[in-house]
Amino acid sequence: DAGITQSPRHKVTETGTPVTLRCHQTENHRYMYWYRQDPGHGLRLIHYSYGVKDTDKGEVSDGYSVSRSKTEDFLLTLESATSSQTSVYFCAISTDREGEQYFGPGTRLTVT
């Protein structure tokens, strides 16, 4: 799977708790992305990064923050999880901004 891992793969948490999801790549790709996938909505971009410490918002960024202190790691944080953030989260990487993206295996997050 193109050298991308996500952790944890499954998580159940309670409303109001902070949650951090990790995406790790071994490909040294410059671009990294976080998406969420929900029934009826397809994949929606949350945040993306175009380099270390360089990040920008996607279309559904409210309630999420990201950090990228190293090329290989892109962290997604839910500061105070809500039930509406129950979803499957995918990380993706890309060598350039016009090319194909390689996806990780996903993290299934349930907020109770």
Next chain:
Amino acid sequence: SQQGEEDPQALSIQEGENATMNCSYKTSINNLQWYRQNSGRGLVHLILIRSNEREKHSGRLRVTLDTSKKSSSLLITASRAADTASYFCATDGISNTGKLIFGQGTTLQVKP
């Protein structure tokens, strides 16, 4: 709002038949991509077609792009049971940021 919209939402065919999926989008693009997602897995890139291309082939896949109609189609010829998956189109909206907007997908079932 979704940039790409796939049609049909679901498609069921017999092995050996051809499968055609369509994608419509709203804004100008640099390129359009097609991805496949097997159940419970991450997305896998299939093919990228640039805005100045009209048709592209990759193995049993044929993609067409009509920028005047803002639409694309994915044809899978001689389908196999292993082609059973969801298929998504994604566009970049000429943002030049690598941000992709995905459609909601077509679920293809190929019966043996």
